[in-house]
Amino acid sequence: MPIRYRNVIAVLKNPFYAGVYVYGKSEKRTSIVDGRARRSYGHGKPVGTWEVFIRDHHEGYISWEEYERNQKQLALNNYGSAGGVKSGRGGRALLSGIMTCRRCGRRLTVTYTGNPQSRPVYRCDKPNLMMGLPRCMTFGGPRVDAAVARELLRAVEPLAIEAAFEAERMHRERQEEQRQILDLELQQARYEAHLAERRYAACDPDNRLIAAQLEKSWETALRRIRDL
Numbered sequence: 001m002p003i004r005y006r007n008v009i010a011v012l013k014n015p016f017y018a019g020v021y022v023y024g025k026s027e028k029r030t031s032i033v034d035g036r037a038r039r040s041y042g043h044g045k046p047v048g049t050w051e052v053f054i055r056d057h058h059e060g061y062i063s064w065e066e067y068e069r070n071q072k073q074l075a076l077n078n079y080g081s082a083g084g085v086k087s088g089r090g091g092r093a094l095l096s097g098i099m100t101c102r103r104c105g106r107r108l109t110v111t112y113t114g115n116p117q118s119r120p121v122y123r124c125d126k127p128n129l130m131m132g133l134p135r136c137m138t139f140g141g142p143r144v145d146a147a148v149a150r151e152l153l154r155a156v157e158p159l160a161i162e163a164a165f166e167a168e169r170m171h172r173e174r175q176e177e178q179r180q181i182l183d184l185e186l187q188q189a190r191y192e193a194h195l196a197e198r199r200y201a202a203c204d205p206d207n208r209l210i211a212a213q214l215e216k217s218w219e220t221a222l223r224r225i226r227d228l
C-alpha cells in the first residue's frame, strides 16, 4: 500500500512521536450560521495553548527540538500553496502562484529547471505526492508566459494609446496657455514702447541728458518687443 501524504504529515505533526503527552490540541467552535448555532470541531490550537502538555512523557522517535524544527519547515513548505499566501513571490515565472489546475482545483506549483535553473515549469503534482495518483499536468513556462504577456499587452494597448493622446492634448493646452501669456506680455511691451517713443519725441532736445535717457528706455522697450 502506498504511503499517503496525509499519513506522513499526521505523524510529523503529532507530538506523540516526540515523546510528549498532549491533551487538548484542538478545540470546538460555535458559530451562528443562518440564525442557528453550528459547532465545528478540530480547530488546531497553537503550541503553548494546549490544555495538557507533558514533555518526556515517554520515549520518542525524535526530540522535541526536532519536532519544532519540523513544524517550521512544514509551515515554510506550505507557504504559497492552496489556502496559503497567494502572491507570486520573487520567482521569474509570470504566472507563479496565480494558476490553478482545472482538473483538481489545486494551485499549480512552479519549479525552475536547466542550468542555471531559470526555465520555469508549471505543474500540478499534489495528487501524485499526496495519494500516489497520476500527475495532473506538467508544462514548460516560457511559451505560456509569453502568450499571456502578449494578451495582457493587447488588452492594455487601447488604454495606453488613449493615455498618450491625453498627454499630447495636455501638452498642447499648456503650450497654448504659455502662448497667451507671451501675447499679453507683448501687448504690454508694445504699449510701453509707444509711451517711451512719445516721451522721447516730446522732450526738449536741448536737455541732452534727459533726451539720451528717454532714447535709451525707448530702445530697451523695442528690444523687449523683439525678444517676445
Ligand SMILES: [Zn+2]
Pocket (backbone or CB within 6 Å): 101, 102, 103, 104, 105, 106, 124, 125, 127, 136, 137
Ligand atoms: Zn491538478
